[in-house]
Amino acid sequence: xxxxIRFEEIIPLIREEIQKGNSFSFTAFGSSMHPYIRxxxxxxxxxxxxxxxxxxxxxxxxxxxxxxVLHRIIKIKNGQYIMCGxxxxxxxxxxxxxQIIARLSFVERNGKxxxxxxxxxxxxxxxxxLRRFLLHxxxxxxxxxx
Numbered sequence: 001x002x003x004x005i006r007f008e009e010i011i012p013l014i015r016e017e018i019q020k021g022n023s024f025s026f027t028a029f030g031s032s033m034h035p036y037i038r039x040x041x042x043x044x045x046x047x048x049x050x051x052x053x054x055x056x057x058x059x060x061x062x063x064x065x066x067x068x069v070l071h072r073i074i075k076i077k078n079g080q081y082i083m084c085g086x087x088x089x090x091x092x093x094x095x096x097x098x099q100i101i102a103r104l105s106f107v108e109r110n111g112k113x114x115x116x117x118x119x120x121x122x123x124x125x126x127x128x129x130l131r132r133f134l135l136h137x138x139x140x141x142x143x144x145x146x
Contacts, residue, residue, distance in 0.1 A: 011068060014046065014060070018102045023047045025108070032085030033058070033070060036124060042109050044070065046102035053081065053097075056125055058104035058116065061095055070104065072128075086128060089136045 010026060017024040025045040028037045036058075037044060046060050053059050058072050061083070071083040074091060081095040106113040114121060 007068070015101065018046065018048050021048050023105060024102070028070065028107075032087050033072075034087040036086050036121075037070070037107055038109070042107050044107055045105045045113075047105035049100065049103055053100055053103060056116075059083075059100045060102045060104070061100045063092075063095075063099070068101075084132070086131070087135070089132045089139070 007029070014024045014026075023045050025043050027040065028042050028044045029039045031039050033039075053073055053076075055073050055075060058070060059081075060068065060070050061081075062068050069083070069085075071085045071092070073081050074084045075082040079097070080093070081097070081100070083092040083095055084090070104116060106115045108114075116125075
């Protein structure tokens with residue numbers, strides 16, 4: 001049975017399960033990680049951090065303003081994380097390790113698990129800088145032409 005509840009209501013459940021060492025799955029929403037994660041269609045499975053997050057990991061974290069986000073680590077500099085959604089080109093700086101709650105362990109699409117370590121995910125990640133460049137170019141051209 002699928003039940004629809006507000007995301008804010010599941011945050012305590014996510015935290016509780018992750019702290020117990022369990023995974024937690026839910027249907028993703030939003031478009032910041034498109035096409036890797038399709039909001040409203042794909043399920044994401046979050047798992048506890050068993051090792052420090054590294055560049056390329058998709059992590060679930062809480063911003064200083066209280067918002068919860070699932071984005072990719074672009075770079076780690078001076079012990080802080082630089083994040084960006086795959087469908088964005090603006091980077092978010094200054095995320096600290098204690099803000100990171102969990103790591104994406106897989107995306108479930110059409111009943112199949114897509115793991116970050118899979119060949120298709122690795123290829124996608126390899127071409128991600130080109131995708132971001134093209135997004136930025138599209139945005140600049142749209143702005144220039146309007």
